[in-house]
Amino acid sequence: MGTYCLSPEISDRLAETAQALVAPGKGILAADESNLTIKKRFDTIDVASTEENRRAYRELLFTAPEIQDYISGVIMFEETLGQSSSDGRPFTDLLKERGIIPGIKVDTGLTLIPGTREEKATQGLDGLGERLEGFEKQGAGFAKWRAVINIGGHLPTRLAVEINAHALSRYAALCQAAGLVPIVEPEILMTGSHDADACERVSEWVLRTVFSELSAHRVFLEGMILKPSMVTAGDTCPEQTDVDTVARATLRVFRRVVPAAVPGIAFLSGGQSSELATAHLNAMNKMGPNPWELSFSYGRALQEQPLKTWQGKTENLAAAQSALLKRSRCNGAARYGKYSSGME
Numbered sequence: 001m002g003t004y005c006l007s008p009e010i011s012d013r014l015a016e017t018a019q020a021l022v023a024p025g026k027g028i029l030a031a032d033e034s035n036l037t038i039k040k041r042f043d044t045i046d047v048a049s050t051e052e053n054r055r056a057y058r059e060l061l062f063t064a065p066e067i068q069d070y071i072s073g074v075i076m077f078e079e080t081l082g083q084s085s086s087d088g089r090p091f092t093d094l095l096k097e098r099g100i101i102p103g104i105k106v107d108t109g110l111t112l113i114p115g116t117r118e119e120k121a122t123q124g125l126d127g128l129g130e131r132l133e134g135f136e137k138q139g140a141g142f143a144k145w146r147a148v149i150n151i152g153g154h155l156p157t158r159l160a161v162e163i164n165a166h167a168l169s170r171y172a173a174l175c176q177a178a179g180l181v182p183i184v185e186p187e188i189l190m191t192g193s194h195d196a197d198a199c200e201r202v203s204e205w206v207l208r209t210v211f212s213e214l215s216a217h218r219v220f221l222e223g224m225i226l227k228p229s230m231v232t233a234g235d236t237c238p239e240q241t242d243v244d245t246v247a248r249a250t251l252r253v254f255r256r257v258v259p260a261a262v263p264g265i266a267f268l269s270g271g272q273s274s275e276l277a278t279a280h281l282n283a284m285n286k287m288g289p290n291p292w293e294l295s296f297s298y299g300r301a302l303q304e305q306p307l308k309t310w311q312g313k314t315e316n317l318a319a320a321q322s323a324l325l326k327r328s329r330c331n332g333a334a335r336y337g338k339y340s341s342g343m344e
Contacts, residue, residue, distance in 0.1 A: 005177070005218065006176060006177075006220055006223075010176070010179055011220055011222070011223060013179060014176055014179070014180075014181050014220060014222070014223025014224075015220075015222045015223050015263070017101065017141050017142060017181045017223070018142075018181045018222065018223050018224060018225055018263045018264070019263050019264075020072060020073075020101060021072050021073045021101060021142060021181065021225055021263075021264065021266070021295075022072070022225065022263055022264025022266060022292075022293035022295045023072050023293075024293070024335060024336070025069075025070065025332045025335050025336060026069075026070055026071060026072035026295070026332060026335065027070070027071065027072065027266060027295045027296035027297060027298070027328075027331055027332070027335065028071070028072060028073045028074070028075060028103070028183075028266050028295070028296065028297035028298075029061065029067075029071050029073070029074045029075070029297075029298070029299075029302055029303075029328075030074075030075045030144075030268075030297055030298060030299035030302075031058055031061055031062075031074055031075060031076055031077075031080065031299070031303070032075040032076055032077045032080075032103075032104075032105035032144065032299070033077060033299065034077060034109070035049065035054070035077070035079065038054055038057075038077075041303075041307060042057075042312075044307075044308075045307060045308065045310070045311050045312060046311075046312075047311070047312035051079070053312065054079070054080070055080075055083045056086075057307075057310065058076070058080050058083065058091065059085050059086060059091075060306070060310060060317055060320055060321060060324075061074075061303070061306065061324060062074065062085075062091060062094055062095060062100075063085065063094070063321070064306075064321035064322075064324045064325055064328075065321060065325065066325055067098075067100075067324060067325055067328050068098040068099050068100055069328075069329075069332070070325075070328035070329055070331065070332035071100055071328055072100065072101060072295075073100060073101040073102070073103050073141070073142060074095055074100055074101075074102060074103060075103040075104070075105055075142075075144050075183070075297070076091070076102065076103065076104055076105070076140075077105055078104065078105070081102070081104050081135065081138055081139075081140065082138065090139070092138060092139030092140070093139070096139065101141040101142060102139050102140050102141060103140055103141065103142040103143060103144060103183070104135045104140040104142075104143050104144070105143070105144050105145075105146075106124060106128060106131065106132065106135070106143045106144065106145055106171070106175075107122045107123065107124040107144075107145045107146055107171070108122075108123045108124035109122070109123055109124075110122055110123070110148065111123050113159065113160055113163060115159070116157055116159060116160055117153075117154075117155065118150075119150060119155065119156065119157060119159075119160040120148055120150075120160075121147075121160070121163045121164060121167065122145060122146060122147050122148075122164065122167055122168075124145070124171070125167060125170055125171065125174075128171065128174050129174050129177065129178065132174055132175055132177075132178035132180055133178050135178075135180070136178050136179050136180055140180060141180065141181065142175075142180055142181035142182070142183060142225070143171075143175050143180045143181070143182055143183065144182075144183040144185060144227070145167070145168060145171040145172075145182070145183070145184070145185060146185040146187060146227075147164035147165075147167065147168050147185065147186050147187065148164075148187050148189055149161065149164065149186065149187065149188050149189065149202065149206055150189050150191070150192070151188065151189070151192050151194040151198055151199060151202050151234065152192045152193070152194060152234075156202060156206075161205065161206055161209050162209060164186065164206075165186070165206070165209040165210045165212070165213040166213050168184050168185075168186060168210055168213070168214075169184075169210070169213035169214045169216065169217040169219060170217060171184075172184055172214060172217065172219045172224055173217040173218060173219050176219065176220055176223055176224075181223055181224060181225060182219070182224050182225075183224070183225045183226075183227045183266070183297065184210065184214070184224055184225070184226050184227065185227035185228070185268065186206050186207065186210050186228060187228070187229050187268060187270060188202055188203055188206065188228075188229045188270075189229075189270070190229070190232060190234060190235045190270050190271045190272075191234065191235055191236075191271075192234035192235070192236065192237075193234050193236045193237050193238075194233065194234040194237060195233050195234070195237050195239055196231060196232060196233045196237075196239075196241045196245070196246070196249055199231050199232060199233065199234070199249075200231045200249050200252070200253055203228070203229070203231055203250075203253045204253045204256060204257055207228065207253065207254075207257045207258065208257050211257060211258070211259065221259055221261040221262050222261050222262075222263060224262065224263075225262075225263065225264055225265075225266050225297075226258060226262055226264075226265045226266070226292075227265075227266050227267070227268055227297050228254075228265065228267060228268070229267070229268055229270045230246055230250045230267055230270070230272075230280055231246060231249040231250040231252075231253055232246050232270075232272075235271065243276075243279050243280055243283050244283055246280050246283070247280055247283035247284045247286075247287055248287065250280075250284060251284055251287055251290070254290075254292075255290075255291075258292065260291035260292065262292050263292060263293060264292050264293035264294070264295050265292050265293070265294055265295065266295040266296055266297035267280075267281060267294070267295070267296055267297065267298075268297055268298070268299075269296075269298045269299065269300060269301035271300075272301060273301070274298075274300075274301045274302070274304055274305065274327055275341070275344060277296070277298060277301040277331075278301070278327075278330050278331050278334050278339055279334075279339070279341075281294065281295075281296055281331065281334040281335070281339075282333070282334035282337055282338075282339035283337075285334060285335060285336060285337035286337035287337075288337070293335075294335070295335060296331050296334070296335075298331065301327070302324065302327050302328065302331070303324070305323040305324075305326075305327060306320040306321070306323045306324040306327075307320075309323045329343070330343050330344070
């Protein structure tokens with residue numbers, strides 16, 4: 001049932017790509033910030049968010065020495081997918097030459113769900129099939145779609161959970177029809193005063209709903225990657241949980257609801273510090289074995305230090321790339337449960 005409407009050639013390719021994205025010791029670099037988001041990041045270092053500066057910054061990340069030892073794939077914004085390095089090589093070709101799989105963010109942002117208290121649904125399904133075919137021709141091997149769920153008061157509502165689960169599953173099915181591995185990202189936001197128990201209950205509910213919808217849409221589980229948040233207390237909750245407690249609660253949820261057929265879970269960092277995101281991943285891998293690879297798909301948790309180091313200056317390029325390599329190496333070690341604070 002999982003390979004419904006997929007040829008053996010496509011399903012085999014999807015499974016192979018998904019396995020490569022969660023290869024042991026490696027994870028995914030999320031460099032898919034929209035122009036609005038990267039402007040906010042650039043504002044912190046007083047760099048103008050011009051197309052050339054965005055291109056130069058992404059080139060810094062993609063050409064960092066040795067990152068192919070720890071990075072299996074890169075998620076790009078649509079602008080970035082069509083850009084090239086300073087020597088004229090398309091970014092997709094440059095990444096493939098390093099053994100890194102190019103990916104693309106395909107959702108078009110959030111919109112208010114009418115009748116709810118500021119809950120959001122993700123847009124981008126209109127014309128998505130044709131867009132995905134174009135991205136595949138440009139060299140993308142996988143795609144990403146992010147849904148967001150809020151906790152607080154009487155949130156989330158059943159309506160918000162079901163709308164987002166349906167959209168994620170429709171997107172995933174369209175991806176696979178186009179030959180792209182879908183990264184399914186149902187993010188439970190850390191913002192709020194909820195405790196870890198509330199996050200655990202909502203996480204289980206959301207994931208059960210998502211996998212029910214994925215089944216209804218005939219999504220081939222062996223050819224997808226789950227990108228969830230970890231089970232943590234809200235950022236303003238007075239009772240924060242320790243690293244091992246977060247790891248145990250997160251694994252408890254995923255062991256209950258994530259089918260073993262899914263090749264890997266590539267966690268998002270979701271506002272955690274770079275070091276804490278690495279420590280949580282490390283603790284979960286130490287608690288294995290698990291039926292799926294436990295990997296990472298970090299954006300800010302990989303980029304924060306390189307961005308601060310770069311400052312938009314050519315003379316800081318090598319130091320910024322070294323900062324990215326360090327964070328990548330730390331997370332690569334966490335994939336084996338071998339990270340320690342001494343590596344910092």
